[in-house]
Amino acid sequence: MMNLFCFCGAKENVIEMPVDKMALDDVDTFSLGDGSLCDHYRARWTYYGDKTALVDHVTGDLLTYSELLETVSQLAGALSAIGVTARQRVALHADNSMQSVLALLALEFLNATTVACKTSFTVREMVYQCTAADVEFIITDKACYNVVLQSLDQLPMVRKVVVANMGSPATDLRIAATMEDLLKRRACFRVPDDVDPSEDEVLIVFTSGTTGLPKGVLHTHSGFIAQFRITGPSGSNVIRSTDVCFQWGPLSHISGNLSLQLALNVGATSIIGDVKRDLRDCVRICDTHRVTFLIAMPVVLKAMIDLLKINPGGCSTLKTVLVGGGVVSVSWSKEFLSLLNLDCYRIVFGMSESLLVCATPDQEKWITSIGLPMPGVEMKIVDSEGNALSPNEKGEIAIRAPCNMKGYDKNPEATSETIVNGWLMTGDCGYVDEQGVYFILERIKQMIKCMDNQLAPAELEDFLISSHESIKEVAIIGLPDDKVGEAPAAYVVLKDEVEPSDELRKQIADMVKEEFSVYKHLYGGVFFAKELPKTDSGKFAKTDLKKLILEGNMEIF
Missing domain, CATH: 3.40.50.12780 (ANL, N-terminal domain)
Known part of the structure; x- marks a missing residue:
């Protein structure tokens, strides 16, 4: 039989089945079981009680762990009431905020699968990812929902759209509810009792697509709980309960999602920002x-x-x-x-x-x-x-x-x-x-094969950044070359006060020639650019850079 939480809008009216609170003197000695994230967090957050869990930097909203448990359970019930079910795939396409974090956690409680979608997506990218992942619901926010609405004609399987941080009632009939509405609803949340922790997928994040079309990476409840064990106090102890953590990384990226969950696992305080x-x-x-x-x-x-x-x-x-x-x-x-x-x-x-x-x-x-x-x-x-x-x-x-x-x-x-x-x-x-x-x-796949030798671009990049005071950023890629195979080429962003020149170009090439083996020399040349393409996580998008160069679409000096 399922556990039942009935939320009626006020804490004193909460009717709930008891949570197995671990009566331990030191929370660091918690035993990590093999249940669902819902079971895991319910026990932990009950123990942490009145300790501050989340603070929204923009709105100033604050939740203790007790309030977080109550709010997430209530929101899970409200999402269930509008049709979200276990194992259903729900796209989360929203900037970091209290409401987007609550949505993520509520989906975990329901044993639904969150499909992380980048807020930078175009309509084309949104359609591709939602189609590839069989998304049936979308949770977005006011800053992003226009892309979602423009995508819906190509997403017939999407049943409903929920918008966070709307600030006013939704007037578009394609919006099923706002997050503000759902957070006010009286709803009963039934704790799932049929979760298969090692098989049920709690999160899908997509690869960056550097080796082909982006692929959906499947993570389970068991995988996350194993990560808590590996990184927690009995493991590598990367984060402590006394920490105040800035959650700047987007929830659509695995590092942003994981940083939040690691903090919630140990009872740290998270500052939500973007x-x-x-x-x-x-x-x-x-x-x-x-x-x-x-x-x-x-x-x-x-x-x-x-x-x-x-x-x-x-x-x-x-x-x-x-x-x-x-x-x-x-x-x-x-x-x-x-x-x-x-x-x-x-x-x-x-x-x-x-x-x-x-x-x-x-x-x-x-x-x-x-x-x-x-x-x-x-x-x-x-x-x-x-x-x-x-x-x-x-x-x-x-x-x-x-x-x-x-x-x-x-x-x-x-x-x-x-x-x-x-x-x-x-x-x-x-x-x-x-x-x-x-x-x-x-x-x-980014190693450069020059003169039948493999070289790591990062070695040259690190050397140039640390050795030349005029360089702000540099990316090394290999360009096709009949003589050496792939010719290492440096694409350099200079610091604001520095002007590009042939003298500077020669200086950079000569530095590499003096310090490195012959196969690591910059046979492809040194080029200056105003900016270099990057992924949403800040890495150089070298596949895109190489394509721009080879197609002649990169503005270089």
Whole structure:
């Protein structure tokens, strides 16, 4: 029989089945079972009680963990009342806000599957992803819903649209409800009792499509709970219950989703914000809310370095920073550490298909690596035949972990190519040293083969960024060349006060020639650009860059 929550709009009128509250002195000793995320969070949030869970930076709205449990359960009931059911796929297409976070959590409680959609989507991209994922409901917000409404004619399977942060009653008949309406409704939430944690999909995130059309990555309840075990107090302890975490990463990206869930698991406080339009907000929000914990992409790290130089003393409460989502420049890491008094700075490694699996200890001497596998995670380096390689031999990083994806949605061929005998083939080139420390070089498909030698663009990029004071950003790609195979070419964004010149171009090429082997020289040339194409997560979109260059559509100097 299902547990039943009846919410009637006020806490004193809540009728609920008792939650098994774990009567432990130390919340860090919680045992992580194999149930659903709903069961897991109900127990945890009941224990955390009146501790602040969420703060919306824009609206100032605040929820304690007790209020969060009540509100999410009520919203789950309201969504159920308008037709959302278990295992149904629901697109979440909204900027970070209190309401979008509540929607995500309510879908988890219902055992529905959230399909993460980027807010930058065009109509074409929205139609592709919703069609590929068999989406039946869409939750969007006022800033994004025009794209959704323009997509509906091509999405006949979508039954209803809900809009968050509308601020006024919906007048378009295609909108079934606003989030404000749903949060006010009296609704009963039935806790699902038929969840299969290892099979039921709680989240679908799509790959960036660098190796073809974007693929839907399937994550289960068990995968997330395993991630809590791996990263929690009994694992690598990446986040603590006393932390105040800035949730800047978009929920449509695995890092933004995961950062939020890790905080909610341990009872930390999350500040909900969105810095995609202006990274200067990152420092302001950290100062306003006395943020102690941040997960950052390399592009955010660099932006914070530039801002902290202008505003010394900013982010003074920040104590723990995890950096991942791309190869992290050693020079950026050292510069960032010189500007802040951190207790813990860790390079982390993970991907859409694996969640977080590897991290450095909180010591500066490790920042050239991605560290050690987290507890419960196995890693190895393999050759093209899948054979394990010896220390310091370069090959593909493979991962075996309970938080690995279930597979790619409706794509058994790609799944079997990526998960081989239980090992997830990452597509990343790296090596492990004699101490078991892992190092990442580059995406295998972005490695450049020049003069029959493989070179990692990140090696040259890191050197140029750290060695030439005029360079703001640089991306190295390989261009087809009859003589050398692929000719390394540098595409450089200069700092604002620097003008491009032939002298500067020669200087950059000569620096590489003096410091690196002959096959790493910039035979493809040095080019200056006003900006470089990036993904939503801030990584260089090198496939797009190469296409623009080869088609002659890139403005370069």
